Amino acid sequence: MRFYMDTARLGQACPAAMQVQCEFARLAAYDPSLCSIGFLRDGVTAWDEESREQFAALNSWLGIEQLKRHLADAFGVADAERIFLANQTSRLVRIAARTMLRQCRRVLTTDLNWPAWQSIVSDEAMRHGGWIVQVDVANDVLKNAATAADVVDSMAAAFERNSCDGLFIPAVSSLGIRLPVSSLVQRLKQRHELRFVMVDGAQAFCHVPLAEVLESCDVLIAGCHKWLGGYLPMGIAVAGNALTAEQFRCVAESEAVDAFSDPLMHLTEHLRSNRVNRYSETVNVVPMLTANATLAAQTSASATAAGCDRVKEPLEIRRRNARQLGAIMDDTLWKPIHVDDSVGSAIVLAQSIEPSLTLPEPEYLQSMFRQHGISLSAYSDGLLRFSLPATILQQHDMELISQAFRSVGQRLHVD
Amino acid sequence: MENPQQMSRFESRPIIAIVVGITGTVLAAVVGNTAVTTLWLGTLLSVVIGLLLRRRSLVDGSSIGLLETPYHLSHDAEIFERYQQMSQQLLRISQRSSKVYRDLSLQVLDEMTRRCVEMGQGRIVFSETETWRIAYERILRDPTVFTYRSVAVVHNPKYWQDAAGTGSMQFNFQLIDDQVITIERIVVIADHLWPKDQDMPVEELRQWIHEQSVHGIWMKLVRISDLKNEPELVRDVGIYGQLAVGTQQLADDNLRTQRFILNFDLNEIRNAERIWEKLGVYSTAYKDLLDQFRL
Numbered sequence: 106m107r108f109y110m111d112t113a114r115l116g117q118a119c120p121a122a123m124q125v126q127c128e129f130a131r132l133a134a135y136d137p138s139l140c141s142i143g144f145l146r147d148g149v150t151a152w153d154e155e156s157r158e159q160f161a162a163l164n165s166w167l168g169i170e171q172l173k174r175h176l177a178d179a180f181g182v183a184d185a186e187r188i189f190l191a192n193q194t195s196r197l198v199r200i201a202a203r204t205m206l207r208q209c210r211r212v213l214t215t216d217l218n219w220p221a222w223q224s225i226v227s228d229e230a231m232r233h234g235g236w237i238v239q240v241d242v243a244n245d246v247l248k249n250a251a252t253a254a255d256v257v258d259s260m261a262a263a264f265e266r267n268s269c270d271g272l273f274i275p276a277v278s279s280l281g282i283r284l285p286v287s288s289l290v291q292r293l294k295q296r297h298e299l300r301f302v303m304v305d306g307a308q309a310f311c312h313v314p315l316a317e318v319l320e321s322c323d324v325l326i327a328g329c330h331k332w333l334g335g336y337l338p339m340g341i342a343v344a345g346n347a348l349t350a351e352q353f354r355c356v357a358e359s360e361a362v363d364a365f366s367d368p369l370m371h372l373t374e375h376l377r378s379n380r381v382n383r384y385s386e387t388v389n390v391v392p393m394l395t396a397n398a399t400l401a402a403q404t405s406a407s408a409t410a411a412g413c414d415r416v417k418e419p420l421e422i423r424r425r426n427a428r429q430l431g432a433i434m435d436d437t438l439w440k441p442i443h444v445d446d447s448v449g450s451a452i453v454l455a456q457s458i459e460p461s462l463t464l465p466e467p468e469y470l471q472s473m474f475r476q477h478g479i480s481l482s483a484y485s486d487g488l489l490r491f492s493l494p495a496t497i498l499q500q501h502d503m504e505l506i507s508q509a510f511r512s513v514g515q516r517l518h519v520d
Numbered sequence: 521m522e523n524p525q526q527m528s529r530f531e532s533r534p535i536i537a538i539v540v541g542i543t544g545t546v547l548a549a550v551v552g553n554t555a556v557t558t559l560w561l562g563t564l565l566s567v568v569i570g571l572l573l574r575r576r577s578l579v580d581g582s583s584i585g586l587l588e589t590p591y592h593l594s595h596d597a598e599i600f601e602r603y604q605q606m607s608q609q610l611l612r613i614s615q616r617s618s619k620v621y622r623d624l625s626l627q628v629l630d631e632m633t634r635r636c637v638e639m640g641q642g643r644i645v646f647s648e649t650e651t652w653r654i655a656y657e658r659i660l661r662d663p664t665v666f667t668y669r670s671v672a673v674v675h676n677p678k679y680w681q682d683a684a685g686t687g688s689m690q691f692n693f694q695l696i697d698d699q700v701i702t703i704e705r706i707v708v709i710a711d712h713l714w715p716k717d718q719d720m721p722v723e724e725l726r727q728w729i730h731e732q733s734v735h736g737i738w739m740k741l742v743r744i745s746d747l748k749n750e751p752e753l754v755r756d757v758g759i760y761g762q763l764a765v766g767t768q769q770l771a772d773d774n775l776r777t778q779r780f781i782l783n784f785d786l787n788e789i790r791n792a793e794r795i796w797e798k799l800g801v802y803s804t805a806y807k808d809l810l811d812q813f814r815l
Contacts, residue, residue: 207696207736210667232699234666298805300738348810351734359697 107478108506112492113279113308113452114482118336121165121402122395126336128162129391135159145169145390146376165401166394169373175400179333179415180325180343181316187344189353189374191367192389194307194328194340198222201324201342202229202273204349204356205301209271210235212301213264215242217278222305222326226273238267246282246444247454253285253447261292270300276309276318276325281452281490282444283313290321302345307331310341312423312451314416323349329396332492336399339369339392369393419495423451426493433507438514439489457487464517473516477509642785650684652780656758656766657691659782660701665761668692668703669796673744673756673770675710677724682775693735701761704738706799708754711745719813733806740803753799757792765792 109117132139139160143151148167149160157164166172173185180188191197205212206229214223214237223237230237240263245251251259264272272293277283286304293299302322309315310327311334319325322345329335344350357370368388375381403415430453431441439455457464464470467483474481474489482490498506541564548560584592593600613625638645646652660668672679680689695701707721707729714721721729721741733739747753756768765788769779783789 203699204736207702208738210702233702235702298800300805300807346807346811348730348733348807352736355734355736 108494108498108502109480110491110493111480111482112332112494113281113490114331114492116331116334116336118395119334119399119402121398122334122336124162125165125394125398126391128160129394132160132163140390142376142381145372145393163394165398169376169393172393172397172400175397175404176341176343178404179311179400180319181314182319182343184347184350187347187350189342189344189357189370190393191340191342191370192338192392193367194326194338195221195225196367196370197326197340197342198225199229200353200357201303201326202226203233204324204352205271205273205303206230206233206235207352207356208300209269211267211269212237212271212273213260213267213269214239214273215260215275215278215284216240216244217242217275217280217282217284218273219275219279219305219307223273226303235271236267238263238269242284243278243280243282246448247280247442250443250445251448252445253288256448257285257289257292260289261296264293264297270298271303272299272301273303273305275305275307276315277306277313277450277452279308280454281308281450281492283309283448283450285447287317287321301349306343308450308452311416313420319343319345321345324353329392329399333396334399335392335396337392337395339396340367420451422495422497423493424449426498427451427453427491429498429503430491430493430506433503434510437507437510438517439487439510451493453491453493455489455491470513473513474509477505477512479506479509642783642788644782644784646777646780646782648778650777652766652768652777652782653684653688655782656688656780659760659764659766660691660695662760662763665763666701667759667761668695668701669759670703670705671708671755671757671796671799672705673708673754674713674725676773676775677713677722677728678775679725679728681728685775689732692732692737696736702738703736704740705732706740706742706796706803708742708744708747708799711743714741714743716743716745720809729806739806740800741806741809742799742803746802747799750798750802753795753802755795757795759789759792759796762786762789765789 129140136156139152139156141151144166146168148171149157149164150167169190170185173188173190176188177183177185182188189197202225205226212226212230212235214226216239218226218239227237229235240260242251242256242259245255245259260274263269272290274284274286274289276286286302290299290302302324304318304322304325306315306318306325306327308331309318311332315325324345325343327341327343328338329341330338342353344353354374357366357374368386369390369392371382371385372388372390375385406415427449431443434441434455438457438459440458442454442456464487465473467485470483470487470489471481474483482492484490544560544564548557551557590600590603593603613622613629616622616625635645644655646655659665679685692703696703707725709721709725713725720726729739729741744754756770758766758768760766764782764784767781767783768777769781770776771778
C-alpha cells in the first residue's frame with residue numbers, strides 16, 4: 106500500500122515482527138518442543154548453541170520478564186512488575202473495571218469511550234451496584250472546537266454534579282481526540298475524592314507519550330496491533346502504582362473472575378510466581394514474541410538515532426503530515442474536521458461536504474481509495490479517518506493523495 | 521368498653537364520608553369544569569392519605585390500649601405466638617404464692633423488660649461476647665445492603681487480628697469477591713501507633729490496612745489527636761447500608777468486645793452518617809499516603 110493510513114484500526118506490521126512469526130512457524134514445523142517453559146521464561150538462553158544458530162531470528166527473545174521490561178520502557182514506567190499481559194484485551198478491561206468498581210460507586214465516562222469496553226465497565230458497575238455517568242465531549246470538540254481546558258472544565262463539572270469517585274476515559278479516542286488525562290485528574294484530585302482512574306490507551310500506546318498519563322492513572326489498558334505495529338493482538342495492562350498492581354493481581358486471582366480468565370495471563374502470572382500449572386490450556390505465545398521483536402527493533406532504532414524520542418518525534422512528524430493533509434482537502438468532496446491543537450492527535454477526520462450526494466457503503470468507499478493506493482477507515486455518514494504515518498509526506502505524496510481525493514469525488518458524482 | 525351510642529356514631533362516620541364524597545364528585549361533574557374536578561379529587565385524595573397516615577401514627581405510638589394490643593399483634597403471627605407464650609407464663613408466675621420465688625421472678629422479668637425496651641427502641645445489644653459477629657454477617661449478607669462503612673478506632677496494633685477478627689476480615693474479602701457490597705473503612709489511629717513524625721502507622725498495623733486495601737476496601741486514616749476538638753467522632757461504628765448501625769465497645773486491651781450494639785433506628789443511622797462525613801474531612805486515603813510517601 107502506497108499510503109497506509111489505517112493504523113487506528115490495525116497497524117502495519119514491523120518487519121522484525123513478521124520475521125519472528127515466520128521463524129516461529131519454522132520452529133513449530135521442525136521441533137515444537139523447543140517452545141518450552143524454559144524458553145518462555147528465559148528466552149533463547151534456555152537453548153543450546155546449535156538451536157540458537159538454527160533459529161537466529163528468535164534471538165531477540167529473552168523471556169517474559171525481558172518483554173515486560175521492554176514494555177515498561179515503552180510506557181515510561183520504572184517497574185516491570187506493574188505490567189500484565191493477556192491474549193484478550195477485553196479480559197484485562199474486565200479485571201481493571203472490577204478493581205475500580207470494588208472501590209468506586211459512580212464512575213464518570215465520556216461518549217468517546219470505545220463501546221465494547223464501555224459495555225464491560227457498565228456490566229461491572231451493574232454487578233457492584235455502582236453507577237456509570239456519561240458526559241458528552243465529542244460534539245464540543247468536533248463541532249465547537251473545544252480546547253483541552255474546556256474539556257477539563259466540563260468533565261470536572263459533571264464529576265462534581267454527579268458526586269462521582271471514579272473515572273474511565275480514553276487517552277486518545279478512536280476519533281483521534283486526545284483527552285487531557287493528567288490535567289483532568291490533577292483538577293479532580295484538588296477538589297474531590299477521586300478513587301480510581303482507568304484509561305483506555307489502545308489508540309495512545311506508541312502514538313502519544315504516556316508517562317504523564319501513567320503517573321496520574323491507576324490502570325491503563327492497551328494493545329500491540331495498532332500503533333506499536335506488533336501485528337498480533339495482545340492485551341497489556343499497566344498499573345499506575347504498586348498498590349493498584351497488587352489489587353489488579355488480587356482480582357485476577359480471585360475465583361470470581363475465573364470465568365473470564367485468560368490463558369496468557371495465567372501463564373505469565375504463574376511463571377512470575379514459579380507455579381506453573383502443567384494441565385492448563387495451551388497458550389498462543391506468538392504475540393509475545395512479535396511484540397518483543399517490535400519493541401527490541403524500536404529500542405535499537407531510537408538508540409541509533411541519538412536523542413530521538415521513540416514517540417514524541419514521530420508524533421511531531423505525524424501531526425505535521427496531518428496539517429498538510431487538511432490543507433490539500435480544500436477542493437475535494439471532503440472537509441477536514443478541525444479540532445483544537447490541545448486535543449489533537451495523529452488521527453484526522455474528514456467529513457463529506459455534499460449532503461445531496463448518496464454516499465456508498467463504507468467498504469466500497471474504502472475500496473475506491475484503495476485503488477489509489479490509500480488505506481483509511483470509512484464510516485457510514487461519509488466520515489473518513491486517517492491515521493498519519495511517522496514518515497514525512499513529501500510534496501509529490503501530497504499531490505498523489507490530493508489527486509486520489511479528486512478522482513474518488515468525481516467517481517461518486519458520476520455514479 | 522365504648523357505649524352503644526358512641527359505637528353507632530363511629531359506625532355512621534364512613535357512611536357520611538362516602539355520601540359527602542359522592543355528592544362532591546357529582547357536583548364537580550355537573551359543573552363540568554376540569555379545574556374544579558381536579559381540585560375536588562385532589563382534596564379527596566389528600567384527606568384519604570392524611571387519615572391513613574394518622575391511623576398509622578396511632579398504631580406506631582404507645583397510644584394503643586392494653587385491650588387492643590393482642591388485636592394489633594395478631595397481624596404479626598410470629599410476634600403474636602411469642603406474646604401468647606409470654607402471657608401464659610406470666611399467668612403461671614402470678615399464680616405461685618412463694619414470696620422468694622416472686623421476688624426472684626420479678627428481678628428476671630425486670631431485666632427482660634429492660635431488654636424488651638431496648639429492642640422496642642430498635643436496639644439489639646450483645647455483651648461480653650463475640651457472637652455479635654453472626655448478626656454482623658447476616659446483616660452484611662442482607663440483599664438491601666450494598667455499602668458497608670466502618671470506623672475502626674485502633675489503640676492496639678493487633679486490632680481485629682485475633683481469630684474472630686481475622687475471620688470477619690476474611691468474610692469482608694469474600695463479600696467483595698462475590699460483588700455483594702462495597703466496603704469503606706476509616707481507621708482512627710492512636711498517636712503512639714502513628715506518631716506525628718512518621719509517614720505511616722507502625723508496620724504491623726500498616727500491613728493490616730494494606731491487606732484490606734489490596735482486597736478492594738477503600739481505606740482512609742486519621743490520627744486520634746487530629747480529632748481532639750471533636751471527640752464524639754472517635755467511635756467504633758459500622759454503617760450497614762440504610763439498614764442498621766453497629767457500635768462496638770472494646771475492652772481495655774482494645775481486642776475483646778465488651779459490648780456490641782446493633783441499632784436499626786433511622787435517626788441513629790443518620791447520626792452515624794453525619795459522623796462518617798465529618799471523619800471523611802479529617803482523614804486521608806491510604807492510597808494517597810502511599811503516593812506521597814513511597815515505602
